[in-house]
Amino acid sequence: MSQPKPFVSLTGMSKSFVGVKVLKDVSFDVRQGEVHALLGENGAGKSTLIKMLAGLYKPDSGAIVVDGDEVKFAATSDATAAGIATVYQELLLFPELTVAENVFLGHYPRTRLGLIDWPTVRERTRDLLDQLDTHDLDVDAKVLSLSVAQRQRVEIAKALSRNARILIMDEPTASLVESDVQRLMQVVRQLRARGVGIVYVSHRMSEIFALADRVTVLRDGAHVATCDIGEVNEQKLVSMMVGRPIDSLFPKAEAEIGDTVLEVKNLNHGRHVQDISFSLRRGEILGIAGLVGSGRTELALTLFGMTPATSGEILLEGDAVRIASPRQARDLGIAYVPEDRGLQGLVKSMAIRKNVSMATIERLSSGIFIRGRAEADRALAAVRRFGIRCRNIGQPVGELSGGNQQKVVIAKWLETEPRVLILDEPTRGVDVGAKAEIHTIMGELVKRGVAIIMISSELPEVLGMSDRILVMSGGRVTAEIDRADATPERVGAAMTAHRNAEAA
Structure with a gap:
């Protein structure tokens, strides 16, 4: 059976920046009604390729063919006019405008007098959102009042309002909780069924195998392979991406677990940290699981002195301590790698050397x-x-890939020689190669006796790396589970325990 012709094809695409070739003779195509996953480590050339497809970058060489005709995109508006739209990881919406205003911004329906036809704007926005099964979203709500998942659906509706036939989705689930991930995946399936071609960029293998029809792998700016998804497995894809086999994404180190180094008793701060008690031993990884809003990050901020406890006790190696500031936490041997490395962990404009030394x-x-x-x-x-x-170490840290930025943050805090290291989403937004490397670093640290608290929204990471798992819901601990007894079903049930109790 012959395959349908691609709607858009890129052939021989090359691009250099400041004399450095970041894309080398790459070819890529997308058919309508398919999900084509684009994979590669950070720095592999994915972003450059999709930005050329979106009209943001001009190729140094190569050709773009849309629906059989060669085209040259001088700007993003040219790509939009050709039926290509992009939903970036950093959503491009105006928070002070309404949902409807954002969806039709730049191409509002007009009345015969040339005025904006607001009833039609609202009606057509409502229709687009209904097509995405987003019936609960008020078209007159300001975007600043929406969740990340809701904003993302507004961005997709915006693309559909311009009759997009190819939709590029760049790390669309990076900031979503699991329930919103599942909902977005259903939207992707609906778009595919309607004949929209999807370019899907993600580091999450589970999504790739659940959604993709084909997959293209880039490495070091070059095309490695394009395959039907049924021809590959996760291990083969990872090997193609990194150029070497990775035995395990979760290399659990056999570390000697020692005495208790941190003990928390009946800790409280606001509604997100309520009556929390647990212990942490030297050489142990304590995973903390929970849905967004469960109190995981708030607990970390309290332990690190950013939001000091209002009551309860914190003991370090048996001694009661009062942690009223991050400086005090650091001096006591507690380090915190925050969830948002870009805003809280690094000064991106500064050199690597300055960032590494910042905490000491x-x-x-x-x-x-x-x-x-x-x-x-x-x-x-x-x-x-x-x-x-x-x-070199003088390079601005903002120029590094996500995985390398995360390593700089970890390096910065390890300079303080901590007894307790809190890692909040340590591998969010990094590629599989960097993820395995960070997990290996964690294994080396616990072998040296460092005690680690790891907060993660990825259940496989929690199950794979933790010696014990603390589950939080509604600001409280709902379960403490040993590694041997931990299953996705048991952890998942504890994650929703507080919500289920409230519903009852």
């Missing part, structure tokens, strides 16, 4: 002067130890 700058100072050689030596040691891929 006093140790590298002589009076008002920083000992530059010592700072550089520590940064170089971190680059070697963690395999941070960079030009």
Whole structure:
């Protein structure tokens, strides 16, 4: 049976920035009514390729063919006019405008007098949202009042309002909770059934195998392979992406678990941290699972002194301590790698060396002067130890891939020589190669006796890396489960226990 012709084809695409070739003679095509997954590590060239397809970048060489005709996109508006739309990870909506205003911004229906036809705008927006099974969204609501998942559906409706035949989705589930992930996947299936072609960029293998018809893998700016999804398995895809086999994404280290280093008794702060008690031992990874809003991050912020406890006790190696600030937490041997590395963990405009030394700058100072050689030596040691891929330690950290940025944040806090390391979503938004490397780093740390609290929204990560699992819901601990007894069903049930009790 012959395959349908591609609606859009890119052939021989190459692109360089400042003399560095980031895309090398890559070919890629998309058919209407298919989900074509685009995979590769951070820095593989995925973003550059989709930005050329979206009209944001002009290729140095190569051709773009849309519906049989060669085209040249001088701007994103040219790609939009050709039926190609993009939903980026950072959603491009105006928060102060309403849902309807955002959906038709730039191409409002007009009356005979040339005025905006607001009743038609609302009616057509409502129809587009209904097509996405988004019946509960008020078209007159301001976007700033919406959840991330709701904003994403507005962005998709915006694309459909321009009759998009190809929709590029860049890491669409990176910021979604599991229930919203499932809902988005259903929307993708509906769009495919209507004949829309989807370019789906994601690091999550479960989504790729659940949705994709075909998959294309890039590595180091070059095309590795394009396959039907039935021809590959996860191990083969990972191997193609990283250029080497990865034995396990969750390399659980056999570390000796020692004495209790942290004990929390009846800890409280606001409605998200209520009567929390647990212990953490040296060499142990304590996973904390829960839905968004369960109190996981709020607990971490309380332990780190950003939102000090209003009552309860914190004991470090048996001694009661009061943690009123991050500085106090650091001095007591507690380090925190935050959920949002871009806003809370790094200064992206600053060099790698400056970011690595940021948490321990006093140790590298002589009076008002920083000992530059010592700072550089520590940064170089971190680059070697963690395999941070960079030009040099003077490179702005914002230029690194997500996985390498995360390694810089971890390196920064390990400079404080912590007894307790809190990792909040340690592998969010990083590729499979970097994910395996971060998990290996965690294994090395627990072997050295560091006690780790790992907060993660990815249940396989929690199950794969934890020695014990603490489950939170509604600001409370609803279960504590040993690794041997942990199953997805048991953890999942505890994650919704508080909500189910409220519903009853």
